[in-house]
Amino acid sequence: MEKMIGQETLREIDERIPDALRVAFGIHHRVLPPPGPGQHDEIASFAAALLAPRVVDDDSSEPSAAAPPQGGPLRLDFSSCYLPDHDEDAHFGHAETGVLGVADGVGGYRGRGVDAGAFAHGLMHSAFMEVVSAPPGAPVCPLTLLERAHEATAASRAAAASTAAVLSLYGRTLRWAYVGDSGFAVFRGGRMVARSTAQQHYFNCPVQLSSGSGSDRVDKAEVGEAPAKEGDVVVVGTDGLFDNVFDDEMERIVRMGTAMGFSTKNMADVIAGFAYEAARCAYRDTPYSVLSRRETGTNFTGGKPDDITVIVAFIVSQN
Template identity: 60%
Template sequence: MEKHMAQTLIEIDSRIPDALRVAFGICRPSCPAILRGQQDEAANFAAVLLAPRDDAGASDPMDYDEAEPEGDLGMMFASSYIKDHDEDAHFGHAEAGVVGVADGVGGYRKKGVDASAFSRAIMHNAYAEVATAVPGTRICPRALLERAHQMTAAKHTPAASTAAIVSLAGRTLKWAYVGDSGFVVIRDGRILLRSRPQQHYFNCPYQLSSNQDCNRLADADVGEVAAKEGDIVILGTDGLFDNVFDDEIERIVRMGTALGFAPENMAEVMAGFACEAASCDDRDTPYSSLACRTQPGNAYFTGGKPDDITVVVVYIVSCPVRSQI
Protein backbone atom coordinates (compact mmCIF):
# COMPACT_ATOMS: atom_id res chain seq x y z
CA MET A 1 0.00 0.00 0.00
CA GLU A 2 2.70 2.48 0.98
CA LYS A 3 4.45 2.51 -2.37
CA HIS A 4 6.71 5.51 -1.90
CA MET A 5 8.50 6.28 1.34
CA ALA A 6 11.31 8.74 1.96
CA GLN A 7 14.04 6.74 3.71
CA THR A 8 16.19 9.55 5.11
CA LEU A 9 16.04 13.27 5.74
CA ILE A 10 19.04 13.69 3.45
CA GLU A 11 17.11 12.04 0.63
CA ILE A 12 14.06 14.26 1.07
CA ASP A 13 16.17 17.36 1.73
CA SER A 14 17.79 17.09 -1.70
CA ARG A 15 14.38 17.48 -3.35
CA ILE A 16 13.43 20.78 -1.69
CA PRO A 17 14.18 23.84 -3.87
CA ASP A 18 16.20 26.52 -2.07
CA ALA A 19 13.45 28.96 -3.08
CA LEU A 20 11.17 27.39 -0.49
CA ARG A 21 13.68 27.93 2.28
CA VAL A 22 14.30 31.53 1.24
CA ALA A 23 10.61 32.37 0.82
CA PHE A 24 9.40 30.73 4.03
CA GLY A 25 12.39 31.21 6.34
CA ILE A 26 13.24 27.53 6.57
CA CYS A 27 16.89 26.64 7.12
CA ARG A 28 17.90 23.55 9.05
CA PRO A 29 21.35 23.79 10.69
CA SER A 30 22.40 20.55 9.01
CA CYS A 31 21.83 22.02 5.56
CA PRO A 32 24.83 23.43 3.67
CA ALA A 33 24.84 27.23 3.67
CA ILE A 34 23.45 28.89 0.56
CA LEU A 35 26.10 31.12 -1.01
CA ARG A 36 25.26 34.78 -1.63
CA GLY A 37 24.88 34.44 -5.37
CA GLN A 38 22.83 31.27 -5.00
CA GLN A 39 20.72 32.96 -2.34
CA ASP A 40 19.95 35.86 -4.69
CA GLU A 41 19.07 33.41 -7.45
CA ALA A 42 16.83 31.43 -5.12
CA ALA A 43 15.18 34.62 -3.90
CA ASN A 44 14.41 35.70 -7.46
CA PHE A 45 13.04 32.25 -8.20
CA ALA A 46 10.89 32.45 -5.09
CA ALA A 47 9.59 35.88 -6.02
CA VAL A 48 8.36 34.58 -9.37
CA LEU A 49 6.94 31.20 -8.38
CA LEU A 50 6.01 31.71 -4.74
CA ALA A 51 4.58 35.21 -4.68
CA PRO A 52 1.32 35.51 -2.69
CA ARG A 53 -1.62 35.30 -5.06
CA ASP A 54 -3.46 38.50 -5.97
CA ASP A 55 -7.12 37.47 -5.91
CA ALA A 56 -8.55 40.90 -6.66
CA GLY A 57 -11.53 40.37 -8.89
CA ALA A 58 -11.20 36.59 -8.72
CA SER A 59 -14.35 34.61 -9.28
CA ASP A 60 -16.07 32.79 -6.45
CA PRO A 61 -14.46 29.33 -6.25
CA MET A 62 -17.86 27.84 -5.42
CA ASP A 63 -19.35 29.03 -8.72
CA TYR A 64 -19.98 25.95 -10.85
CA ASP A 65 -22.08 27.51 -13.60
CA GLU A 66 -19.34 27.05 -16.20
CA ALA A 67 -20.25 24.25 -18.60
CA GLU A 68 -18.27 21.09 -17.96
CA PRO A 69 -17.49 18.37 -20.53
CA GLU A 70 -19.24 15.07 -20.10
CA GLY A 71 -17.57 11.88 -18.95
CA ASP A 72 -15.95 10.71 -15.74
CA LEU A 73 -12.73 12.09 -14.35
CA GLY A 74 -9.89 10.04 -12.92
CA MET A 75 -7.15 10.20 -10.30
CA MET A 76 -3.39 10.23 -10.79
CA PHE A 77 -1.58 10.28 -7.47
CA ALA A 78 1.50 9.49 -5.42
CA SER A 79 2.51 9.60 -1.78
CA SER A 80 5.40 10.50 0.48
CA TYR A 81 5.79 9.27 4.05
CA ILE A 82 8.44 10.54 6.47
CA LYS A 83 8.62 8.52 9.68
CA ASP A 84 8.95 9.81 13.20
CA HIS A 85 7.33 7.12 15.38
CA ASP A 86 6.01 5.27 12.30
CA GLU A 87 2.33 5.32 13.31
CA ASP A 88 0.78 6.74 10.12
CA ALA A 89 -0.77 4.60 7.39
CA HIS A 90 -2.32 5.27 3.99
CA PHE A 91 -3.71 3.58 0.90
CA GLY A 92 -4.89 4.43 -2.57
CA HIS A 93 -6.56 2.80 -5.55
CA ALA A 94 -6.65 4.93 -8.69
CA GLU A 95 -8.97 2.70 -10.72
CA ALA A 96 -11.59 2.91 -7.96
CA GLY A 97 -10.78 6.59 -7.40
CA VAL A 98 -10.16 6.49 -3.65
CA VAL A 99 -7.34 7.45 -1.28
CA GLY A 100 -7.07 7.48 2.49
CA VAL A 101 -4.76 8.35 5.38
CA ALA A 102 -4.77 7.49 9.08
CA ASP A 103 -2.70 8.56 12.08
CA GLY A 104 -2.30 6.37 15.16
CA VAL A 105 -2.88 8.23 18.43
CA GLY A 106 0.56 8.55 20.02
CA GLY A 107 -0.75 8.60 23.58
CA TYR A 108 -1.09 4.82 23.47
CA ARG A 109 2.67 4.56 23.09
CA LYS A 110 3.06 5.72 26.70
CA LYS A 111 0.79 2.86 27.79
CA GLY A 112 3.02 0.26 26.16
CA VAL A 113 0.53 -0.28 23.31
CA ASP A 114 1.43 -0.38 19.61
CA ALA A 115 0.05 3.02 18.60
CA SER A 116 0.21 2.09 14.91
CA ALA A 117 -2.07 -0.95 15.21
CA PHE A 118 -5.41 0.73 14.59
CA SER A 119 -4.25 3.13 11.88
CA ARG A 120 -2.63 0.35 9.86
CA ALA A 121 -5.56 -2.02 10.30
CA ILE A 122 -8.21 0.50 9.30
CA MET A 123 -6.30 1.47 6.15
CA HIS A 124 -5.60 -2.19 5.30
CA ASN A 125 -9.27 -3.05 5.68
CA ALA A 126 -10.38 -0.05 3.63
CA TYR A 127 -8.01 -1.02 0.82
CA ALA A 128 -9.17 -4.65 0.92
CA GLU A 129 -12.79 -3.54 0.58
CA VAL A 130 -11.96 -1.36 -2.42
CA ALA A 131 -9.73 -3.93 -4.10
CA THR A 132 -12.43 -6.62 -3.93
CA ALA A 133 -15.32 -4.38 -5.02
CA VAL A 134 -16.92 -4.90 -8.42
CA PRO A 135 -15.02 -2.79 -10.99
CA GLY A 136 -16.86 0.44 -11.65
CA THR A 137 -18.31 0.62 -8.13
CA ARG A 138 -18.52 4.22 -6.97
CA ILE A 139 -17.05 4.38 -3.49
CA CYS A 140 -18.83 6.24 -0.69
CA PRO A 141 -16.08 7.39 1.72
CA ARG A 142 -18.33 7.33 4.78
CA ALA A 143 -19.59 3.81 4.05
CA LEU A 144 -16.04 2.64 3.37
CA LEU A 145 -14.71 4.21 6.56
CA GLU A 146 -17.57 2.68 8.54
CA ARG A 147 -16.96 -0.78 7.11
CA ALA A 148 -13.19 -0.56 7.70
CA HIS A 149 -13.81 0.62 11.26
CA GLN A 150 -16.24 -2.21 11.96
CA MET A 151 -13.79 -4.82 10.66
CA THR A 152 -10.94 -3.35 12.70
CA ALA A 153 -12.96 -3.05 15.92
CA ALA A 154 -14.40 -6.56 15.52
CA LYS A 155 -10.89 -7.95 16.03
CA HIS A 156 -10.44 -5.81 19.16
CA THR A 157 -7.49 -4.07 17.55
CA PRO A 158 -5.69 -1.96 20.16
CA ALA A 159 -4.98 1.78 20.14
CA ALA A 160 -6.91 4.42 18.18
CA SER A 161 -6.58 6.49 15.03
CA THR A 162 -7.77 9.50 13.11
CA ALA A 163 -8.71 8.80 9.49
CA ALA A 164 -9.68 10.55 6.26
CA ILE A 165 -10.91 9.09 2.97
CA VAL A 166 -11.54 10.94 -0.29
CA SER A 167 -13.13 9.39 -3.38
CA LEU A 168 -13.87 10.50 -6.92
CA ALA A 169 -17.23 9.31 -8.18
CA GLY A 170 -17.75 10.38 -11.77
CA ARG A 171 -17.15 14.12 -11.54
CA THR A 172 -17.79 14.46 -7.80
CA LEU A 173 -15.26 14.47 -4.99
CA LYS A 174 -16.59 12.96 -1.76
CA TRP A 175 -15.01 12.79 1.66
CA ALA A 176 -15.35 11.49 5.19
CA TYR A 177 -12.94 12.07 8.06
CA VAL A 178 -12.68 11.81 11.82
CA GLY A 179 -10.10 13.83 13.73
CA ASP A 180 -7.28 15.96 12.34
CA SER A 181 -6.20 13.91 9.34
CA GLY A 182 -7.65 15.86 6.44
CA PHE A 183 -7.38 17.32 2.97
CA VAL A 184 -7.44 20.43 0.81
CA VAL A 185 -8.81 20.80 -2.71
CA ILE A 186 -6.86 23.30 -4.80
CA ARG A 187 -8.21 24.87 -7.98
CA ASP A 188 -6.28 27.37 -10.09
CA GLY A 189 -3.63 27.73 -7.40
CA ARG A 190 -5.83 28.45 -4.41
CA ILE A 191 -7.70 26.41 -1.85
CA LEU A 192 -11.27 25.71 -2.86
CA LEU A 193 -12.10 23.51 0.13
CA ARG A 194 -10.33 22.53 3.32
CA SER A 195 -11.23 20.04 6.01
CA ARG A 196 -11.45 21.46 9.52
CA PRO A 197 -9.80 19.47 12.33
CA GLN A 198 -12.13 17.82 14.80
CA GLN A 199 -10.68 18.19 18.28
CA HIS A 200 -12.00 17.78 21.81
CA TYR A 201 -9.35 20.29 22.89
CA PHE A 202 -5.85 21.35 21.84
CA ASN A 203 -3.86 18.39 20.49
CA CYS A 204 -6.62 15.88 21.34
CA PRO A 205 -8.40 14.97 18.09
CA TYR A 206 -11.51 12.90 17.60
CA GLN A 207 -10.43 9.30 17.07
CA LEU A 208 -11.73 5.88 16.14
CA SER A 209 -10.98 2.77 18.17
CA SER A 210 -12.41 -0.55 19.33
CA ASN A 211 -13.77 1.21 22.41
CA GLN A 212 -17.54 1.66 22.16
CA ASP A 213 -17.31 4.84 24.24
CA CYS A 214 -14.90 6.49 21.82
CA ASN A 215 -15.91 8.65 18.84
CA ARG A 216 -18.17 6.97 16.30
CA LEU A 217 -18.71 7.28 12.58
CA ALA A 218 -21.70 9.46 13.41
CA ASP A 219 -19.10 12.09 14.36
CA ALA A 220 -17.48 11.98 10.92
CA ASP A 221 -17.46 15.10 8.78
CA VAL A 222 -18.79 14.17 5.32
CA GLY A 223 -19.50 16.08 2.13
CA GLU A 224 -18.95 16.41 -1.58
CA VAL A 225 -18.07 18.97 -4.22
CA ALA A 226 -18.06 19.02 -8.02
CA ALA A 227 -14.58 18.26 -9.38
CA LYS A 228 -12.85 19.73 -12.42
CA GLU A 229 -9.96 18.52 -14.50
CA GLY A 230 -6.83 20.16 -13.14
CA ASP A 231 -7.96 20.17 -9.50
CA ILE A 232 -5.30 19.02 -7.02
CA VAL A 233 -6.19 17.27 -3.77
CA ILE A 234 -3.67 17.16 -0.93
CA LEU A 235 -4.53 14.49 1.64
CA GLY A 236 -2.44 14.36 4.80
CA THR A 237 -2.07 13.57 8.46
CA ASP A 238 -1.55 16.27 11.07
CA GLY A 239 2.19 16.03 10.48
CA LEU A 240 1.47 18.08 7.37
CA PHE A 241 -1.29 20.38 8.57
CA ASP A 242 0.30 21.16 11.98
CA ASN A 243 3.44 22.42 10.26
CA VAL A 244 2.39 24.04 6.97
CA PHE A 245 0.01 26.98 6.68
CA ASP A 246 -2.71 27.01 4.02
CA ASP A 247 -1.07 29.82 2.06
CA GLU A 248 2.22 27.87 2.07
CA ILE A 249 0.43 24.82 0.67
CA GLU A 250 -1.07 27.00 -2.07
CA ARG A 251 2.29 28.52 -2.97
CA ILE A 252 4.08 25.18 -3.03
CA VAL A 253 1.40 23.81 -5.35
CA ARG A 254 1.68 26.84 -7.64
CA MET A 255 5.45 26.41 -7.73
CA GLY A 256 5.14 22.70 -8.50
CA THR A 257 2.54 23.33 -11.19
CA ALA A 258 4.74 25.97 -12.83
CA LEU A 259 7.68 23.54 -12.82
CA GLY A 260 5.60 20.66 -14.17
CA PHE A 261 5.86 18.48 -11.08
CA ALA A 262 4.37 14.99 -11.22
CA PRO A 263 2.32 13.97 -8.16
CA GLU A 264 5.36 12.17 -6.72
CA ASN A 265 7.52 15.30 -6.95
CA MET A 266 4.78 17.41 -5.37
CA ALA A 267 4.27 14.93 -2.52
CA GLU A 268 8.00 14.72 -1.79
CA VAL A 269 8.49 18.48 -1.70
CA MET A 270 5.36 19.03 0.40
CA ALA A 271 6.37 16.36 2.92
CA GLY A 272 9.98 17.53 2.97
CA PHE A 273 8.96 21.11 3.62
CA ALA A 274 6.64 20.00 6.44
CA CYS A 275 9.50 17.98 7.95
CA GLU A 276 11.84 20.96 7.92
CA ALA A 277 9.15 23.25 9.34
CA ALA A 278 8.52 20.73 12.12
CA SER A 279 12.16 20.96 13.20
CA CYS A 280 12.26 24.76 13.29
CA ASP A 281 11.90 26.55 16.60
CA ASP A 282 12.06 30.14 15.36
CA ARG A 283 9.04 30.47 13.07
CA ASP A 284 5.29 30.27 13.45
CA THR A 285 3.41 27.15 12.39
CA PRO A 286 -0.29 26.24 12.57
CA TYR A 287 0.58 24.19 15.66
CA SER A 288 2.33 27.05 17.48
CA SER A 289 -0.33 29.56 16.44
CA LEU A 290 -3.12 27.38 17.86
CA ALA A 291 -1.12 26.80 21.04
CA CYS A 292 -0.75 30.56 21.51
CA ARG A 293 -4.48 31.12 21.05
CA THR A 294 -5.74 28.31 23.25
CA GLN A 295 -3.10 27.49 25.87
CA PRO A 296 -2.43 29.83 28.81
CA GLY A 297 1.27 30.46 29.17
CA ASN A 298 2.06 29.80 25.50
CA ALA A 299 1.60 33.35 24.25
CA TYR A 300 5.08 33.45 22.73
CA PHE A 301 5.41 29.81 21.67
CA THR A 302 6.91 29.25 18.22
CA GLY A 303 8.06 26.25 16.26
CA GLY A 304 6.74 23.12 14.62
CA LYS A 305 5.58 19.73 15.85
CA PRO A 306 7.83 16.75 14.99
CA ASP A 307 5.58 13.92 13.88
CA ASP A 308 5.02 11.28 11.23
CA ILE A 309 4.23 13.07 7.98
CA THR A 310 2.05 11.50 5.30
CA VAL A 311 1.19 13.39 2.12
CA VAL A 312 -0.88 12.00 -0.75
CA VAL A 313 -1.11 14.26 -3.81
CA VAL A 314 -3.97 13.63 -6.24
CA TYR A 315 -4.22 15.17 -9.70
CA ILE A 316 -7.72 15.12 -11.16
CA VAL A 317 -7.32 14.14 -14.81
CA SER A 318 -9.55 13.55 -17.81
CA CYS A 319 -9.07 9.79 -17.93
CA PRO A 320 -8.48 7.22 -15.17
CA VAL A 321 -4.96 6.02 -14.41
CA ARG A 322 -4.66 2.46 -13.06
CA SER A 323 -2.35 2.25 -10.07
CA GLN A 324 -2.50 1.81 -6.35
CA ILE A 325 -0.37 2.46 -3.28
Protein backbone atom coordinates in the same frame (compact mmCIF):
# COMPACT_ATOMS: atom_id res chain seq x y z
CA MET B 1 10.95 16.61 -15.65
CA GLU B 2 13.43 16.92 -18.48
CA LYS B 3 11.87 19.91 -20.23
CA MET B 4 14.51 22.59 -20.76
CA ILE B 5 14.26 25.95 -19.01
CA GLY B 6 17.11 28.18 -20.17
CA GLN B 7 20.33 26.22 -19.79
CA GLU B 8 19.04 23.93 -17.07
CA THR B 9 16.58 21.08 -16.87
CA LEU B 10 13.74 20.98 -14.39
CA ARG B 11 15.59 18.16 -12.65
CA GLU B 12 18.57 20.42 -12.04
CA ILE B 13 16.36 23.25 -10.80
CA ASP B 14 14.48 20.80 -8.59
CA GLU B 15 17.68 20.24 -6.61
CA ARG B 16 17.47 23.87 -5.45
CA ILE B 17 13.79 23.82 -4.52
CA PRO B 18 14.24 22.92 -0.82
CA ASP B 19 16.44 26.01 -0.38
CA ALA B 20 13.90 28.11 -2.28
CA LEU B 21 11.24 27.00 0.18
CA ARG B 22 13.51 27.79 3.10
CA VAL B 23 14.15 31.30 1.82
CA ALA B 24 10.50 31.99 0.97
CA PHE B 25 9.11 30.74 4.28
CA GLY B 26 11.79 31.91 6.69
CA ILE B 27 13.66 28.70 7.46
CA HIS B 28 17.20 29.87 8.15
CA HIS B 29 19.09 26.71 7.25
CA ARG B 30 20.25 26.50 3.65
CA VAL B 31 21.94 23.51 2.06
CA LEU B 32 23.84 25.71 -0.39
CA PRO B 33 25.98 28.54 1.01
CA PRO B 34 24.48 32.04 0.81
CA PRO B 35 25.96 34.39 -1.79
CA GLY B 36 28.84 36.63 -0.89
CA PRO B 37 28.65 40.42 -0.69
CA GLY B 38 27.51 41.88 -4.02
CA GLN B 39 26.66 38.46 -5.47
CA HIS B 40 23.23 37.75 -6.92
CA ASP B 41 21.15 35.36 -4.81
CA GLU B 42 19.71 33.05 -7.46
CA ILE B 43 17.80 31.01 -4.89
CA ALA B 44 16.06 34.07 -3.45
CA SER B 45 15.15 35.24 -6.96
CA PHE B 46 13.85 31.78 -7.79
CA ALA B 47 11.74 31.74 -4.63
CA ALA B 48 10.36 35.21 -5.32
CA ALA B 49 9.36 34.24 -8.86
CA LEU B 50 7.67 30.93 -8.10
CA LEU B 51 6.53 31.32 -4.52
CA ALA B 52 5.03 34.79 -4.60
CA PRO B 53 1.73 35.25 -2.74
CA ARG B 54 -1.27 34.69 -4.98
CA VAL B 55 -2.80 37.66 -6.75
CA VAL B 56 -6.56 37.55 -6.22
CA ASP B 57 -8.40 36.94 -9.48
CA ASP B 58 -11.64 35.47 -10.78
CA ASP B 59 -10.12 32.66 -12.84
CA SER B 60 -10.75 29.95 -10.26
CA SER B 61 -14.08 29.12 -8.72
CA GLU B 62 -14.87 27.31 -5.53
CA PRO B 63 -16.44 23.89 -5.91
CA SER B 64 -20.12 24.07 -5.04
CA ALA B 65 -22.37 21.13 -4.29
CA ALA B 66 -25.13 23.02 -6.12
CA ALA B 67 -23.18 23.24 -9.38
CA PRO B 68 -23.92 20.22 -11.60
CA PRO B 69 -20.86 18.29 -12.81
CA GLN B 70 -20.29 18.85 -16.53
CA GLY B 71 -18.19 16.94 -19.05
CA GLY B 72 -16.81 13.43 -19.17
CA PRO B 73 -15.63 11.27 -16.28
CA LEU B 74 -12.45 12.07 -14.41
CA ARG B 75 -9.83 10.00 -12.62
CA LEU B 76 -7.17 10.45 -9.94
CA ASP B 77 -3.48 10.36 -10.83
CA PHE B 78 -1.77 10.17 -7.44
CA SER B 79 1.43 9.49 -5.52
CA SER B 80 2.38 9.60 -1.85
CA CYS B 81 5.24 10.44 0.47
CA TYR B 82 5.55 9.09 4.01
CA LEU B 83 8.16 10.44 6.41
CA PRO B 84 7.84 8.37 9.62
CA ASP B 85 8.70 9.63 13.08
CA HIS B 86 7.14 6.91 15.25
CA ASP B 87 5.70 5.02 12.23
CA GLU B 88 2.09 5.29 13.36
CA ASP B 89 0.53 6.61 10.11
CA ALA B 90 -1.01 4.47 7.38
CA HIS B 91 -2.43 5.22 3.96
CA PHE B 92 -3.63 3.67 0.71
CA GLY B 93 -4.80 4.59 -2.76
CA HIS B 94 -6.73 2.60 -5.35
CA ALA B 95 -6.66 4.04 -8.86
CA GLU B 96 -9.42 1.89 -10.39
CA THR B 97 -12.04 3.07 -7.91
CA GLY B 98 -10.55 6.53 -7.33
CA VAL B 99 -10.25 6.17 -3.56
CA LEU B 100 -7.61 7.61 -1.22
CA GLY B 101 -7.25 7.17 2.52
CA VAL B 102 -4.96 8.23 5.37
CA ALA B 103 -4.98 7.36 9.06
CA ASP B 104 -2.92 8.51 12.03
CA GLY B 105 -2.50 6.48 15.20
CA VAL B 106 -3.09 8.55 18.34
CA GLY B 107 0.33 8.97 19.93
CA GLY B 108 -0.95 9.13 23.49
CA TYR B 109 -1.17 5.33 23.53
CA ARG B 110 2.59 5.11 23.06
CA GLY B 111 3.22 6.08 26.69
CA ARG B 112 1.05 3.17 27.83
CA GLY B 113 3.28 0.64 26.13
CA VAL B 114 0.72 0.12 23.36
CA ASP B 115 1.42 -0.02 19.62
CA ALA B 116 -0.08 3.39 18.81
CA GLY B 117 -0.14 2.65 15.09
CA ALA B 118 -2.06 -0.63 15.30
CA PHE B 119 -5.55 0.76 14.79
CA ALA B 120 -4.45 3.11 12.00
CA HIS B 121 -2.80 0.28 10.09
CA GLY B 122 -5.81 -1.99 10.64
CA LEU B 123 -8.21 0.73 9.53
CA MET B 124 -6.43 1.39 6.25
CA HIS B 125 -5.91 -2.32 5.54
CA SER B 126 -9.61 -2.99 6.11
CA ALA B 127 -10.61 -0.03 3.91
CA PHE B 128 -8.31 -1.18 1.12
CA MET B 129 -9.69 -4.73 1.23
CA GLU B 130 -13.23 -3.35 1.02
CA VAL B 131 -12.30 -1.27 -2.02
CA VAL B 132 -10.57 -4.05 -3.96
CA SER B 133 -13.50 -6.40 -3.35
CA ALA B 134 -16.10 -3.86 -4.54
CA PRO B 135 -17.91 -4.60 -7.85
CA PRO B 136 -16.02 -3.05 -10.80
CA GLY B 137 -17.33 0.39 -11.67
CA ALA B 138 -19.38 0.77 -8.49
CA PRO B 139 -19.16 4.15 -6.72
CA VAL B 140 -17.53 4.14 -3.30
CA CYS B 141 -19.14 6.14 -0.50
CA PRO B 142 -16.35 7.37 1.82
CA LEU B 143 -18.56 7.32 4.91
CA THR B 144 -19.77 3.76 4.25
CA LEU B 145 -16.20 2.67 3.57
CA LEU B 146 -15.02 4.25 6.82
CA GLU B 147 -17.88 2.59 8.74
CA ARG B 148 -17.07 -0.85 7.38
CA ALA B 149 -13.34 -0.42 7.94
CA HIS B 150 -13.98 0.66 11.51
CA GLU B 151 -16.27 -2.30 12.16
CA ALA B 152 -13.69 -4.76 10.82
CA THR B 153 -10.81 -3.18 12.71
CA ALA B 154 -12.75 -2.94 15.97
CA ALA B 155 -13.81 -6.60 15.60
CA SER B 156 -10.14 -7.55 15.32
CA ARG B 157 -9.55 -5.85 18.70
CA ALA B 158 -6.70 -3.82 17.25
CA ALA B 159 -5.00 -1.68 19.88
CA ALA B 160 -4.99 2.11 20.28
CA ALA B 161 -7.02 4.63 18.26
CA SER B 162 -6.79 6.57 15.03
CA THR B 163 -7.96 9.55 13.05
CA ALA B 164 -8.79 8.98 9.38
CA ALA B 165 -9.77 10.65 6.12
CA VAL B 166 -11.19 8.93 3.03
CA LEU B 167 -11.87 10.58 -0.34
CA SER B 168 -13.37 9.15 -3.52
CA LEU B 169 -13.80 10.45 -7.05
CA TYR B 170 -16.66 9.04 -9.10
CA GLY B 171 -17.57 10.56 -12.43
CA ARG B 172 -17.01 14.25 -11.77
CA THR B 173 -17.82 14.36 -8.07
CA LEU B 174 -15.31 14.35 -5.22
CA ARG B 175 -16.67 12.95 -1.94
CA TRP B 176 -15.08 12.81 1.51
CA ALA B 177 -15.49 11.63 5.07
CA TYR B 178 -13.01 12.29 7.87
CA VAL B 179 -12.69 11.88 11.61
CA GLY B 180 -10.22 13.90 13.68
CA ASP B 181 -7.35 15.92 12.28
CA SER B 182 -6.39 13.86 9.25
CA GLY B 183 -7.76 15.76 6.29
CA PHE B 184 -7.46 17.20 2.80
CA ALA B 185 -7.29 20.35 0.71
CA VAL B 186 -8.38 20.98 -2.89
CA PHE B 187 -6.64 23.50 -5.15
CA ARG B 188 -8.06 24.99 -8.34
CA GLY B 189 -6.26 27.48 -10.52
CA GLY B 190 -3.55 27.91 -7.86
CA ARG B 191 -6.06 28.64 -5.09
CA MET B 192 -7.21 26.52 -2.16
CA VAL B 193 -10.94 26.12 -2.73
CA ALA B 194 -11.84 23.42 -0.21
CA ARG B 195 -10.29 22.34 3.08
CA SER B 196 -11.16 19.98 5.91
CA THR B 197 -11.50 21.43 9.42
CA ALA B 198 -9.89 19.44 12.23
CA GLN B 199 -12.24 17.82 14.73
CA GLN B 200 -10.87 18.04 18.28
CA HIS B 201 -12.27 17.41 21.76
CA TYR B 202 -9.69 19.92 22.97
CA PHE B 203 -6.23 21.07 21.94
CA ASN B 204 -4.09 18.17 20.72
CA CYS B 205 -6.85 15.62 21.43
CA PRO B 206 -8.58 14.80 18.13
CA VAL B 207 -11.84 12.97 17.62
CA GLN B 208 -10.73 9.35 17.13
CA LEU B 209 -11.85 5.83 16.31
CA SER B 210 -10.89 2.74 18.32
CA SER B 211 -12.03 -0.68 19.46
CA GLY B 212 -12.93 0.55 22.94
CA SER B 213 -16.39 1.25 24.27
CA GLY B 214 -15.48 4.91 24.71
CA SER B 215 -14.52 5.36 21.08
CA ASP B 216 -15.95 8.19 19.04
CA ARG B 217 -18.47 6.90 16.53
CA VAL B 218 -18.08 7.07 12.77
CA ASP B 219 -21.30 9.08 12.65
CA LYS B 220 -19.23 11.97 14.05
CA ALA B 221 -17.42 12.09 10.70
CA GLU B 222 -17.54 15.25 8.64
CA VAL B 223 -18.87 14.33 5.20
CA GLY B 224 -19.33 16.28 2.01
CA GLU B 225 -19.01 16.35 -1.73
CA ALA B 226 -18.35 18.85 -4.50
CA PRO B 227 -18.03 18.86 -8.27
CA ALA B 228 -14.48 18.14 -9.42
CA LYS B 229 -12.76 19.80 -12.34
CA GLU B 230 -9.96 18.65 -14.58
CA GLY B 231 -6.76 20.27 -13.33
CA ASP B 232 -7.74 20.26 -9.66
CA VAL B 233 -5.01 19.23 -7.24
CA VAL B 234 -6.02 17.28 -4.13
CA VAL B 235 -3.68 17.00 -1.13
CA VAL B 236 -4.58 14.45 1.55
CA GLY B 237 -2.55 14.19 4.74
CA THR B 238 -2.26 13.45 8.41
CA ASP B 239 -1.78 16.11 11.06
CA GLY B 240 1.98 15.91 10.56
CA LEU B 241 1.25 17.97 7.45
CA PHE B 242 -1.53 20.26 8.64
CA ASP B 243 0.09 21.01 12.03
CA ASN B 244 3.25 22.27 10.35
CA VAL B 245 2.25 23.93 7.07
CA PHE B 246 -0.02 26.94 6.82
CA ASP B 247 -2.69 26.95 4.11
CA ASP B 248 -1.05 29.82 2.21
CA GLU B 249 2.30 27.99 2.27
CA MET B 250 0.73 24.86 0.84
CA GLU B 251 -1.08 26.93 -1.76
CA ARG B 252 2.16 28.54 -2.89
CA ILE B 253 3.98 25.20 -3.06
CA VAL B 254 1.18 23.74 -5.20
CA ARG B 255 1.36 26.76 -7.52
CA MET B 256 5.12 26.36 -7.78
CA GLY B 257 4.84 22.67 -8.57
CA THR B 258 2.13 23.26 -11.14
CA ALA B 259 4.15 26.00 -12.84
CA MET B 260 7.19 23.73 -13.01
CA GLY B 261 5.30 20.71 -14.31
CA PHE B 262 5.85 18.57 -11.22
CA SER B 263 4.65 15.01 -11.20
CA THR B 264 2.41 13.95 -8.33
CA LYS B 265 5.41 12.24 -6.73
CA ASN B 266 7.54 15.40 -7.00
CA MET B 267 4.83 17.50 -5.40
CA ALA B 268 4.13 15.01 -2.61
CA ASP B 269 7.85 14.81 -1.81
CA VAL B 270 8.29 18.59 -1.73
CA ILE B 271 5.22 19.20 0.44
CA ALA B 272 6.19 16.45 2.87
CA GLY B 273 9.81 17.59 2.91
CA PHE B 274 8.83 21.15 3.73
CA ALA B 275 6.50 19.93 6.51
CA TYR B 276 9.41 17.90 7.91
CA GLU B 277 11.68 20.95 8.02
CA ALA B 278 8.97 23.21 9.43
CA ALA B 279 8.25 20.67 12.18
CA ARG B 280 11.83 20.98 13.38
CA CYS B 281 12.11 24.78 13.37
CA ALA B 282 11.96 26.32 16.83
CA TYR B 283 12.00 29.97 15.70
CA ARG B 284 9.07 30.25 13.27
CA ASP B 285 5.36 29.83 13.71
CA THR B 286 3.33 26.87 12.52
CA PRO B 287 -0.40 26.18 12.74
CA TYR B 288 0.39 24.02 15.78
CA SER B 289 2.25 26.78 17.66
CA VAL B 290 -0.40 29.40 16.86
CA LEU B 291 -3.16 27.12 18.15
CA SER B 292 -1.10 26.20 21.21
CA ARG B 293 -0.76 29.83 22.24
CA ARG B 294 -4.41 30.56 21.56
CA GLU B 295 -5.86 27.48 23.26
CA THR B 296 -3.47 26.93 26.18
CA GLY B 297 -1.81 30.29 26.76
CA THR B 298 1.73 29.03 26.13
CA ASN B 299 4.45 31.11 24.49
CA PHE B 300 5.42 28.18 22.28
CA THR B 301 6.90 28.84 18.85
CA GLY B 302 7.88 26.13 16.41
CA GLY B 303 6.65 22.97 14.78
CA LYS B 304 5.50 19.57 15.93
CA PRO B 305 7.71 16.61 14.90
CA ASP B 306 5.40 13.78 13.87
CA ASP B 307 4.79 11.16 11.22
CA ILE B 308 4.04 12.99 7.97
CA THR B 309 1.87 11.42 5.27
CA VAL B 310 1.09 13.33 2.08
CA ILE B 311 -0.89 12.06 -0.90
CA VAL B 312 -1.07 14.34 -3.94
CA ALA B 313 -3.66 13.62 -6.61
CA PHE B 314 -4.15 15.38 -9.93
CA ILE B 315 -7.68 15.20 -11.26
CA VAL B 316 -7.38 14.37 -14.96
CA SER B 317 -9.64 13.28 -17.79
CA GLN B 318 -10.56 9.60 -17.85
CA ASN B 319 -9.68 9.62 -21.53
